[in-house]
Amino acid sequence: MHCTWRQRYLQVKIKVRQYHGENTQELDGRQDVHGDSREKVLEFGFDYCYWSVAPEEPHYASQEEVFQDLGVSVLAGASEGYNVCLFAYGQTGTGKTYTMMGTQDSMGLTPRICQFRVTVHLLSFTCSFLEIYNERVRDLLRGREQKKKASLRVREHPEKGPYVQDLSQHVVSDYKQAVDLLEEGIANRITAATHIHDASSRSHAIFTIQYTQAILENNLPSEIVSKIHLVDLAGSERADPHYCRDRLTEGSNINKSLVTLGIVISALAQNSQMSSSCQSINSVASEGDAGSTVGSHTSFLSGGGGGGGGGGGRRHCFIPYRDSVLTWLLKDSLGGNSKTIMIATVSPSCRSYNETLSTLRYAAHARNIVNKPRVNEDASVRLIRELREEIDRLKSMLISFKMRNPSPSLSDERDGSLSDMVLQNELKVERLIYQTFH
């Protein structure tokens, strides 16, 4: 069941688990919801669905099974030098924290990923752990001496993207260190009792693992940087008017981030669909006009909403990443330089019909997002590799041109310009190697 990346699309997996307090007898109560015999079937397509309702069931997806699928592919993507993001979204109490962190007796994805990295890969990493609570960022690993609940600033680097200033970074070289840090962070995280869940996470938590690998590519020493974001979002739920003021403020901030996340996901999904329809229009156009080059992107930003998938004249939607701290920090993971998986947790119970439907709609939108993951390598090394690839391409064009035009008079001119291009690129490569390594 190993998960493979569906090209550059954001992957969406569903995990089904009734929330705390629900019993399995309620799972078959559809008539209570619809109230009449008319049944409406709504279909959604996802990359995989894990059934985690009752361990005694034959197709029950255990924590180990979820790790073997999701965790292993996260680690594989990261070790190739990609940014990888895995985030859990869903109604409160449906098992997001259980999936991402787990419990004492049943380890979740985050500790398993750390364990695999240090005990199987035998390699260390640095990590950070933050929470976004009421639109403020807090370091969950500040240590006892700095218990002050100071909030940290989010900034944006022109190349590396958004980051949190002064967030503490910790080196982890064995599993015990990872567990200690996770336990410290989880203990510092803000939780509260809601009507559904007595230890509900009231903040969004992001655990980030980062490491650098030295590699040898085309006989050139280089480094690739891997970053894994493991995100446990606060639960989506409707506000209960009986909550106290603090709980209502929290709820409205949680909703603000989740609504913005929803808007960002919809806008990105729309843009991705628009780009793919432009590409098909362009490929039809280029088939009819074989000699001309047709640009495949009409990517300019507008302030407007933009319509659904359409033709070349439609404008791409503005993506309001900065409307919430959560979407700003996850900017790269949503439509940017990252391989991203969303795990949407839902309850099978009829009592959760509306929340489940809304999670499935949210997730179905997310599945249309196209990301642009690229290996995080040194820019000069990348350029050298690309130029070498270009040289190989030109050389094979030259060979096939010579084979098709054996008469020297006919091939002279084209032959000469291709040889020129090869020579120029070879000179560029030599210059770059000299500049980079001397």
Ligand SMILES: Nc1ncnc2c1ncn2[C@@H]1O[C@H](COP(=O)(O)OP(=O)(O)OP(=O)(O)O)[C@@H](O)[C@H]1O
């Ligand atoms: N697959 C599962 N097997 C056993 N227990 C589970 C499973 N999923 C969740 N639980 C338990 O259900 C309770 C609620 O789960 P959890 O805290 O993960 O929900 P959540 O979606 O993170 O909620 P919130 O959004 O309110 O923080 C916890 O006690 C958790 O241990």
